[in-house]
Every structure is written in C-alpha cells, then in structure tokens.
C-alpha cells in the first residue's frame with residue numbers, strides 16, 4: 001500500500017465516521033415514537049376535588065397528548081376513570097378516594113355505574129363489579145361473569161395548585177385484557 005493510497009483511504013474513513021456520527025441524533029429522533037409506543041403509567045390531572053361528590057362514583061375522561069407513530073395529537077381522550085369518594089367523617093382528614101380504570105378487563109368496553117344496584121355493569125357482555133371494583137361471583141350474579149378479574153385500580157394523588165384549589169391526579173395505565181392477573185402494558 002503506497003502512501004497516497006493510504007492517505008486517501010484514511011480520509012474516506014474519517015469522512016464516513018463523521019457522517020455516521022452526525023446521523024445518529026436524527027435517527028434517534030426519527031425512531032423515538034417507536035420507542036415511546038405503549039402506555040406505561042403517566043400522571044394526568046383529571047378533575048378538581050370539588051367535582052367529586054361523596055357517595056356516588058363519577059366518571060371522568062383522562063385527557064393528554066397521544067403519540068401515534070410520528071404524529072403527536074395534543075389533548076386527546078386517552079381513556080376514562082371512575083372515581084368513588086367515600087362519605088367524609090368530618091374530622092378534617094384528607095378525602096378518601098378509590099380510582100378505577102373504566103375499561104372492562106374482559107374485552108375493553110367502558111363500564112357503566114348502576115346507581116340503583118350500587119355496582120358497575122359492562123354493557124358489552126354483562127361483566128359486573130361491586131362498587132369497590134371487585135368482580136361479582138357467578139353465583140351471586142346468576143350467570144357467568146365474563147370479566148376475568150375486578151376493575152383495575154389506579155394510584156392517585158390530591159394536589160393543591162397555586163390558587164389553593166385541590167385537584168385529582170391519576171397515574172393512568174392500561175392493562176392486558178382477558179387475563180385473571182393484572183398485567184400492565186409497558
């Protein structure tokens with residue numbers, strides 16, 4: 001290998017290396033939506049506490065940014081949650097809430113609340129749940145409950161904003177459907 005050939009080869013290799021290094025950030029940006037796909041738990045501000053009366057569950061939409069491949073959709077409905085606020089004891093403690101995903105763990109329809117029966121019912125195939133989110137047993141229901149597990153509980157936090165207003169923030173998460181175990185979708 002003569003000296004001229006070696007220098008030409010070296011110059012080409014350096015040029016190639018520089019081009020690859022420059023392309024990496026662009027490639028990362030391009031592939032980012034693929035890496036973000038899935039729905040690991042994220043926290044969303046759902047409703048002011050004053051919109052949740054004690055005693056009867058209330059349904060709220062969870063709104064936030066949705067990323068579909070390379071497109072970003074701001075303020076989309078990502079799902080729904082049911083929020084139950086226990087009657088307060090009046091001792092000035094923090095309100096006690098239960099928050100469930102409104103997605104039926106059978107095949108994913110949105111469950112309704114039946115005030116007259118104080119329980120949740122799925123309109124699609126009759127999945128039924130107590131007002132604490134437990135699956136109602138077949139014997140109690142009188143038919144086979146298609147739901148393989150209870151409603152999926154979601155962690156929450158009550159957060160006070162700069163004006164003093166208290167907000168419910170929920171860690172929204174999707175779970176695999178039609179499995180007895182609760183498996184978060186990563």
Ligand code: FES
Pocket residue numbers: 104105106107108109122123124125126127146147
């Ligand atoms: S989707 Fe709810 S019972 Fe089937």
